[in-house]
Amino acid sequence: MKQILLAMKDASDNNGGGIIYGFVAAGQVWQMLSYDGASFRMTREITVVFNGMDEDEESWMKEGSVLVDCMFVALSNGGIVKKDVVAVAE
Numbered sequence: 768m769k770q771i772l773l774a775m776k777d778a779s780d781n782n783g784g785g786i787i788y789g790f791v792a793a794g795q796v797w798q799m800l801s802y803d804g805a806s807f808r809m810t811r812e813i814t815v816v817f818n819g820m821d822e823d824e825e826s827w828m829k830e831g832s833v834l835v836d837c838m839f840v841a842l843s844n845g846g847i848v849k850k851d852v853v854a855v856a857e
Contacts, residue, residue: 775802788840 768791775787779802789800799810 771800772802772807775800775807779804790838 771789771791775789779785779787784804787802789802791798791800795814796812797815798812801808
C-alpha cells in the first residue's frame with residue numbers, strides 16, 4: 768500500500784496536480800484509490816473474480832462490474848480515453 772500511495776503522490780507532484788488514480792489488486796480482490804493532491808480516497812474491497820462467476824452473471828454484474836465503472840472514470844477523467852475515439856473489441 769505504501770508503494771502505490773507514494774507513487775501516486777509522486778505522479779501528482781511531477782505532473783502539475785490533477786486527480787491521480789491507482790488500483791490495488793490482490794488476486795481476486797481489488798480497490799481503487801484516488802489522490803487529489805491533498806488527500807487519498809479508497810473504495811471498499813471489490814471481489815472481481817469468484818468461483819462460478821461464469822454461471823452467476825447477475826451477482827458479478829451487481830458487485831464486480833463496479834470495477835469497470837472505476838476504470839472508466841479513471842481513464843476518461845484526463846486519462847487515455849478520448850471522447851472522439853471509439854474502441855471496438857474483436
